[in-house]
Amino acid sequence: MERLESPIDALEIVKGASGAATMAHVTTFKGYRKNKLGEEWLVTVEVRDYGPSSNEQRYFIVATDAVGRVATGNGDDRFDFALQGVHWHDLDNVIGE
Numbered sequence: 001m002e003r004l005e006s007p008i009d010a011l012e013i014v015k016g017a018s019g020a021a022t023m024a025h026v027t028t029f030k031g032y033r034k035n036k037l038g039e040e041w042l043v044t045v046e047v048r049d050y051g052p053s054s055n056e057q058r059y060f061i062v063a064t065d066a067v068g069r070v071a072t073g074n075g076d077d078r079f080d081f082a083l084q085g086v087h088w089h090d091l092d093n094v095i096g097e
Contacts, residue, residue, distance in 0.1 A: 010050050024048040024060070033065070036092045042066040043091065047079070061086045069093060 015023040057075030060080035073085030
């Protein structure tokens with residue numbers, strides 16, 4: 001097997017081998033975020049990278065907290081724009097609203 005230079009190399013190989021129409025390499029970050037009430041919640045942030053050959057926007061961000069609230073935004077070809085576009089305030093919604 002050839003040596004993979006990057007996760008994007010692997011993404012293209014797996015996508016081709018599986019016959020998938022779309023596929024992303026996912027990088028996960030975890031940390032604590034304070035909501036508008038000052039409570040800290042564990043947040044998992046997934047950075048989905050669909051690769052440079054994607055027909056859609058390359059990067060898409062999904063943030064989920066410990067109780068299942070989800071924040072997303074618009075994807076973008078630039079990572080920083082995709083991250084800035086996340087609707088982080090969706091993680092501040094009171095549970096049950």
